[in-house]
Amino acid sequence: MALVLNDDEKMLHESAAGFFADNAPVSALRALRDTRDETGFSPKLWQDMTDMGFAGILVPEEQGGVDMGYMAAGLVAEQMGRNLTASAFLSTSVLAVAALKNHGSDAQKSEFLTKISAGDITVALAIDEGRKHNPAEISLSATASGNGFKLSGSKTMVIDGHIADHIIVAAKTDVGPSLFLLPADSEGVTRTRVIMLDSRNSAHIEFDNVEVTGAQMIGPLGGGEDVLSDVLNAGRAVLAAEMLGAASQVFELTTDYLKERKQFGRIIGEFQALQHRAAHLYCELEIARSSVYAALTALDIGANDASDCVAKAKAKLGCVARLVAVEAVQLHGGMGMTDELDIGLYLKRIRAAQELFGDSDFHMQTLMTEQG
Amino acid sequence: MTDLKEFRSQTRDWLEENCPAEMRVAMVREKDACWGGKNWVFQSEAQKTWLELMAAKGWTAPSWPKQYGGGDLSRAEAKVLGQEMERINARPPLHSFGIWMLGPALLKFGSEEQKLKYLPEICRGEIRWCQGYSEPNAGSDLAALATKAEDKGDHFLVNGQKIWTSYADQADWIFCLVRTDASGKKQEGVSFLLFDMQTPGVSTKPIKLISGNSPFCETFFVDVKVPKENLVGELNKGWTITKYLLTHEREMIGDQTKTKSLSQEIADMGITVGPVLQAKICEFEIDDWAFDQTMNRMLAEAKAGASLGAKSSMLKYYGTELNKRRYELLMDASGHDGLQWEGANSNDGELARLWLRTKGNSIEGGTSEIMLNIIAKHILQMPGA
Known part of the structure; x- marks a missing residue:
């Protein structure tokens, strides 16, 4: 690889x-x-x-x-x-x-x-409906009507959904899930902007008998599972890469701080208790980096176990990025709690990215279910 | 690449033809691993034949130069050989500290005479080496070692004690760190000596471990005479060799290849685990997989010319802590069965003893804490570290 x-x-x-x-x-x-x-x-x-x-x-x-x-x-x-x-x-x-x-x-x-x-x-993807990511349970329905379908239901956590020109929405049909691509200003679509903790935006979107045609469907009728699998694998792997970047940066900010902050007349980076915590985070980040590269490569070469690799990488980054962000705040002491420093911004972005498209628990559950 | 393909097919044919059937089954007993040397008693004709055939090909040390008994294989070819051996479940023909530790040091720091004298017999498995590093008062602080070698004109006179000398009681020779100058910085007065364990004044005493086994010894030196030509590298410059060897050793300890996933191993034992333990196993397997990817990535980086350097400490730290976790989970899964210490049922407490053995992984070859110190100092450039 x-x-x-x-x-x-x-x-x-x-x-x-x-x-x-x-x-x-x-x-x-x-x-x-x-x-x-x-x-x-x-x-x-x-x-x-x-x-x-x-x-x-x-x-x-x-x-x-x-x-x-x-x-x-x-x-x-x-x-x-x-x-x-x-x-x-x-x-x-x-x-x-x-x-x-x-x-x-x-x-x-x-x-x-x-x-x-x-x-x-710009295009937004509307999958999630509840508190936790759960693409297997879609209740927004696509009911056959005339030449096409009528979409009814609601979606939440639609990233950039408040301003996207188009929306890809996952719906349930009689024969399985299907995805539809429609203009965001279609009649019956109501979007509510949600400002999130990481200062980014998602939308809550209501679909009230929104008419779509068969030509707006992505993939075959009822074939949404394959489409979703590809989409989510791509999203999870790239998101894991973003988390790797955020965690690496906040880690570097933290080691820089350990090298300049003085207490007890010494630079706090001299204390072994802090050195060991930083060194452990370094190791976890290196391991996490390998998992991200392996997942991205698996997607590029179309490996048979690509979905597994992506699940492992997203699970790993969910744990490691969280650990790094939480430790970054602690190692910055009171300064880590201030809005003046960027540390909190990283903590918040990592929190959102952790949750998006499945947290570590979600992906571990997937892997365990596969193993039976 | 076609060359590599051809090498693979030739290697496959050769192995099929030459690897005895008895050498294609998993090693069960300790003596199934062939260590060679003058004291070695071959467990079977097959064990002996396998060693001889592989040594004749130079494949006990596949990547060493031919003139020193190696196989002259490129890194890629050596990898293919490993894969092909794994394919037929072939046992390693030789376990050897000579190949794993001393050889790399001699290849880099030894004189031509020393290379020609020692390396070929290492490759043939005719000599078994042990490593004299740690001392009772020089563990993590290895450079504090006190075993003294005095210059007596035509020889050094060695006095002192080593500890944790792996298989010293079965070894023919020792590569040993000694103090040749106590006046300056402690790292600057260390030298690297080779000598025969049969030399008068050398004695060993096995240490019984919590696993019940005694792979390590205390080794004592009283007025041991060592010829001057047995010094490797320059006098008082042995610390450089030591650091090089420790880095090498740490990469190897970190890279303990497993053929089976943990959940597979547990399933093969006929064990069904509950959901909480299953989740812990899953978490372990994610880390284990990511660690394997890291080993691959580091190998690829090394191949591209980057030096691993202090990153070997990361691999040693993470790899050994993972292995400890693996055995904790195996014990959790085994429950009461894992507590058996004697009897055929448990192969004389094999799992329990392995579990206990793994506790030493994060101590030997530099403790986890020392690895973290090295990372803090050399990679993160922390002050005062």
């Missing part, structure tokens, strides 16, 4: 690191938060990301993308994690693209993938 970066990936890593540090540092997230920005991310930044090729990083070249694969998408996400960059990358460029490129009709691909790689549209 390619667990070390090739030359293209190294170049991408470098350019993404520079780009996000320059254009979307943590201060940009603070500004979005403090001005209660309506969009929740900067449209200008999204345009710049598009110009960098990030919006179409998974899109095939014939639809204007750069088609670099999941490892590449993960490297971009890692840098976004380091800088706490808010953007439509996960919802539009990862989740929506993963749904469309393998399962979309030719018409859907040529229209939507082309627009996504050009930065013309």
